[in-house]
Amino acid sequence: xxxxxxxxxxxxxxxxxxxxxxxxxGPFGAVIVKDGEVISTGVxxxxxxxxxxxxxxxxxxxxxxxxxxxxxxxxxxxxxSCEPCPMCLGxxxxxxPENIFFAGTxxxxxxxxxDDSLIYNEIVLPVEQRKINTFHINHKDSFAPFSExxxxxxxxxx
Numbered sequence: 001x002x003x004x005x006x007x008x009x010x011x012x013x014x015x016x017x018x019x020x021x022x023x024x025x026g027p028f029g030a031v032i033v034k035d036g037e038v039i040s041t042g043v044x045x046x047x048x049x050x051x052x053x054x055x056x057x058x059x060x061x062x063x064x065x066x067x068x069x070x071x072x073x074x075x076x077x078x079x080x081s082c083e084p085c086p087m088c089l090g091x092x093x094x095x096x097p098e099n100i101f102f103a104g105t106x107x108x109x110x111x112x113x114x115d116d117s118l119i120y121n122e123i124v125l126p127v128e129q130r131k132i133n134t135f136h137i138n139h140k141d142s143f144a145p146f147s148e149x150x151x152x153x154x155x156x157x158x
Contacts, residue, residue: 003099008033008079011041013103016056016081019043026114030060031079032097039076040064056080057088061095071158073097082109086119094158 008031015029026044033039042059046052057080065071076097082104084092092100106116118131127134149155 003033003077004101005033005036005079008038008077009101009103011038012056012079012081015041015043019045019056024048025054027081027112028056029081030056032060032064032073032076033079034064034068034073034076039067053087055085055088057084058091061091065095071095077101082106082114085109085114085116086123 012029012031015031016027017029019025019029020027024043025046025048028044030042031038032041040060040063042056042061042063044056045054045059057078060078061073064073064076073095074097076095077099078092078097078101080088080100080102083102083106084100085106109115110117122130122132127136
């Protein structure tokens with residue numbers, strides 16, 4: 001558990017508790033740390049922002065990337081009050097921090113109505129079997145964006 005700090009985990013939990021008390025969103029908070037300093041924080045603001053992607057970790061990642069002027073979180077640690085959901089976990093992996101530390105588990109979250117098992121189960125299904133109708137359209141130009149990216153000489157890899 002390199003880099004773990006009780007102080008930063010306590011802050012993520014404090015943010016989550018305060019978010020519930022304020023009525024601004026769900027019971028989730030996140031803190032992003034680099035070199036022992038808080039770079040950004042985030043709380044769940046799904047309902048107050050009318051944004052289903054405004055989970056604490058995603059908000060914290062957006063704030064940290066703006067502050068660091070980077071689309072990656074090299075050398076950063078993420079502290080989350082709860083185990084990241086599938087969306088947040090995907091965002092975390094894209095951001096490439098060094099460590100993820102979380103307090104509550106996905107089972108804890110499910111026990112109070114934040115159950116992500118549907119998403120975990122859907123991800124592994126063939127698209128034809130998913131609960132939301134999903135269709136692959138074999139459009140004649142479907143590969144055009146990828147062709148453009150492949151031949152672009154000044155692209156920024158990520």
